[in-house]
Structure formats: structure tokens, C-alpha cells
Amino acid sequence: MRTLVIGIFIMLLSAPSFAQEATVEQEIKDLSKAKWQWMADKDVDKLAELFHDKAKFVHMGGTWGKDREVDIIRNGFIHYKKADVHEVMVEVLNENTVILWNQITLLAVVGDNEVTNPFMVTEVYVKEDRNWKLADLTFSKVLVRGGE
Template sequence: MNRKIILSLLIMLITGKVALAQSTDLEKEIRELSTQKWQWMADKDADKLEGLFHDKAKFVHMGGTWGKDREVEIIRGGFIHYKKADVHEVMVEVLNDNTVILWNQITLLAVVGSNEVTNPFMVTEVYVKEDNTWKLADLTFSKTMTRE
């Protein structure tokens, strides 16, 4: 009887470690994808971003909410230039093999219209896997208050 208990515990431990390793790999993959996204935004690489954005994606900014086509048009046209995102903290939550939420605490240097602005944000990114490819389904900017 003790052998069965020990064997069962050993199997649970191994299974747990495999699941944890898969989750950690997935978290790393999404962190890297998010970092690439910030670089593509800084580079105004609308073509790469268009490939990353889910067709039904939503983008929530201080000035409104819109879909993929409008966000790509804004970036391509230079209305918003995400010049530099200084990422201070990243948190990742794997909901399942096909859905991951990432939160970035950032200071964003951007050009909006003709004005250069810097704002602190908590950014929520929701990634979904579709046809074995990660797509950004939601990007929400929440302005935070800073302490002085």
C-alpha cells in the first residue's frame, strides 16, 4: 500500500513540474512577444503589428476605443507614435494553453498629433492562440497616478 501512495505522489510531482515548466515557457514566450510589440510600435512597423493584432482586437486609449484597422491606420499614418516604452514591471497570467494576460507597468514616451507626451500607464494585453499563432486581442492603457 505504501508503494502505491509513494508512486502516486511521485507521478503528481512529475506532472506538476511538467505543467509548471510549460507555463513558465509560455510566460517567457508572451513576455518576448510583448517586448517585440513595443519595438514594432516604436519603429512604426504597422505591417508586423497588423499581423500580430487579432481581427477582432480592441484598443483602449485615453482618447477612445477602436478596432484593429483603426489602430493600424493610426500607427501607419503617424497620428500616434509610440516612441519608447520604459517597462518597469511585467506580470503574466496563463489562463489556459490558448489565452494569456500580460500586464506592463510602463512610462510611455509618445508623439500624439504634433505633441510629445510622457505618461505612466498600466497596460493590459490579452493574447489568444489562433491557428497555432499568438494574436493580440486586447490592448488597454490605464493611466496611473505617480507619487512625487
């Protein structure tokens, strides 16, 4: 009986942290979804607010920081027209750091070429002054093998 009471007590103490983690996961999923829309809409004001000042963006064509990414989107060098999100996974590392993985098919215009690519995208979010900031966005192209 004593073991049962202790077990229930431990569960009650840990329940708020599970609920809080689930809330953070959903908040980050919603923020990521909004980010894809802002990229499609070329809403650089919202993106500039979301991107951490020291953020890094890793693409097939290179790696750069916040200012260049915002400039690339603003000037249409890359237009993220549509991200079809197939899967989302979230890992809450602590109250200030969350990693999100998206498996997507991205329709984009790069230069004058419209391209579609499958990617696994890693997003790292950090909490700063009560706001989530995107600190890293990495695109990893998924190789699709014939017949599989």
C-alpha cells in the same frame, strides 16, 4: 512510504505542465517586448499580423479596432516612441489565452505634442492557428501623487 511515492508520481505528472506554462509566459513576454519595438519603429506590417482581427485598443482618447489602430500608427497620429517597461506580470489562463500586464513609462508623440505618461497596460493574447494574436490592449494611466 506509499504517500511519498504517490506524491512524487503526482509531481512528475505535473512537471511538464509547469514547464510548458513557463515557456508560454516567456513566449508572451518576448512577443510583448517585440510589439513595443514594432510600435516604436512604426512597423505596421508586423503589428497587423500580431493584432487579432477583432482586437480592441483602449486609450485615454477612446476605444477602437485593429484597422484604426494600424492606421493611427501608420499615419503618425500616435507615435509610440519608447516604452520603458518597469514590471511585467503574466497569467496563463489556459493553453489559448494569456493576460500580460506591463507597468510602463511611455514616451509618445500625439499629434504634434511629445508626452510622457505612466501606464499600466493590459494585453490579452489568444492562440489562433498556432499563432498568438493580441486581442486587447488597454492603457490605464497611473496617477502619480506629489511627494509619494
